[in-house]
Amino acid sequence: MASIEIRNVTKKFGDLTVVDDVSMSIDDGELMVFVGPSGCGKSTTLRMVAGLETTTAGTIMIGDRDVTRLDPKDRNIAMVFQNYALYAHKSVYGNLAFGLRMRGASKAEIDKRVREAAATLGIDDLLERRPKQLSGGQRQRVALGRALVRDPDAFLLDEPLSNLDAKLRVRMREEIGSLHSRIGTSMIYVTHDQVEAMTLGNRIAVMKDGRLQQVGAPLEVYDNPANQFVASFIGSPEMxxxxxxxxxxxxxxxxxxxxxxxxxxxxxxxxxxxxxxxxxxxxxxxxxxxxxxxxxxxxxxxxxxxxxxxxxxxxxxxxxxxxxxxxxxxxxxxxxxxxxxxxxxxxxxxxxxxxxxxxxxxxxxxxxx
Incomplete structure (x- = not known):
């Protein structure tokens, strides 16, 4: 487990600035939610933390390590994507074990971690199935399990529930919150859904047009919005x-x-x-x-x-x-x-x-x- 610090991070694509001088700290064991409308820069910020996008300026720290220029594989983070990114030709067991095998873990260690993660997520009876035989919620659990087996310093989740129907989103949101409470690992969760942000986050970071608008506990932001945008975006029905x-x-x-x-x-x-x-x-x-x-x-x-x-x-x-x-x-x-x-x-x-x-x-x- 580790804290994450984002210091004056900027990302430009040519002349277009998509993340503009963003700074914030995520405490060790905290669940921070980046929330904002499409195109606000939240996913790009997450991808810079993951190392999937380079930073134009600024520094990213994970624990006491400056990871700004490190490859994703050297950052000890686990990422869960919107589209699950499962290997269609592998079983659930094979998907969960793949990252550990690539890192040279022993067969006994792989089996132990895979079965522990599967039991934690309630998918231990699905280990022999292929992804095409799973429901959307089951696929999402497998994607979470693949991240969980690695014992990373931090979990990064990029709109992981956006492909699920409304009822399943609520159930999976509860499961992610419960999982975080059990494992206590730092998480950054990206969503455009302010209800998800309010119910999941220890704190939320509201973004607009690449700029950070406000960071705070959900009810603090709800009761004391920094500006009109935050006031209108956080809360349903809208202010x-x-x-x-x-x-x-x-x-x-x-x-x-x-x-x-x-x-x-x-x-x-x-x-x-x-x-x-x-x-x-x-x-x-x-x-x-x-x-x-x-x-x-x-x-x-x-x-x-x-x-x-x-x-x-x-x-x-x-x-x-x-x-x-x-x-x-x-x-x-x-x-x-x-x-x-x-x-x-x-x-x-x-x-x-x-x-x-x-x-x-x-x-x-x-x-x-």
Whole structure:
């Protein structure tokens, strides 16, 4: 096991910069998830750690070794790919044993490691089958097992679940999290799925356009996003973001937007200035629908344009003027399209972003301040 340090790493293909001065540390035994949209540079960063791509600039450390210029075989890492990369002509046993044989391990050592890995992953009854005889989930387990038998310093997983159906993805995600807890080896996991990132990672690294946007524990990033992009990318349903302006109101400020006005107390408006153009960020679950006829505390009155029952919860799409909001509430069979509803910020939770730069001005995401 070993820590991983990425120092000022840049990757260019000709004049195109795909990873731009990225720095972060992955602790020994940590599961770090790189997350972001397609083309953000997350897989390229992972491939540089693996040695499958050369770095244009910067340094990569695994443990106390500078591996920046080492070949992949000399880095003692194991990589799991999106397409499994199994040998079709070999049995499951042969696939698991191949890397150990190439390294000259004894027959007894190979057999011991293969059977231990197979038992850990629940594929010990599949050892004589060929890959074409396996389901997608079974193939993914074999790919994980091939990495596991090597006892590497770190595991690198590049969107390993993207070829699986939704139900199997959830099951395999649980298995990977459980596997990491058991073996305690450092892992870097790449995904475009923010749900995978939130549920798997000890920490997540959010990337966009080759740049690192924010690194932190999943709920830390969720509650205190660094900017509008992180706020919108992390969270499902996506955060509402609406244009607003800060105006003076008594001893505090008022948020004015198309179809709404929200008074902020002095404490809640500290550090903000009247006259500023801002973007108000509201997570769908932080909006509270008030009972019919409510007058006190109403901050939004909107028409319901769409009702999406989701079982235990109901998602509403509400509009008023140029403002639209997604609202996630407990199941409510009494709200229909066309109804008008009154709402307020549940527990006063909101985020404010600078309208020009997108950077966070204030996040009140977990409690009333």
């Amino acid at each position: 509402n973001q609406v244009d607003a302006r800060l105006e003076a109101a008594g001893s505090g400020l008022r948020l004015m937007g198309d179809g709404f006005a929200i008074d902020l107390s002095t404490a809640r408006s500290a550090g903000l200035s009247a006259g500023a153009d801002v973007v108000l960020g509201l997570r769908p679950e932080h909006l509270e629908v008030l009972p019919d006829g409510a007058e006190d505390g109403v901050e939004f009155r909107m028409r319901v344009d769409l009702v999406e029952p989701m079982g235990a919860q109901t998602l509403l799409l509400c509009r008023e003027g140029g403002t639209s909001l997604r609202v996630l509430i407990s199941r409510n069979d009494g709200i229909s399209r066309g109804d008008r509803v009154a709402m307020r910020l549940g527990d006063g939770r909101y985020h404010l972003f600078d309208a020009a730069s997108g950077t966070t001005l204030k996040s009140i995401g977990t409690k009333v301040i």
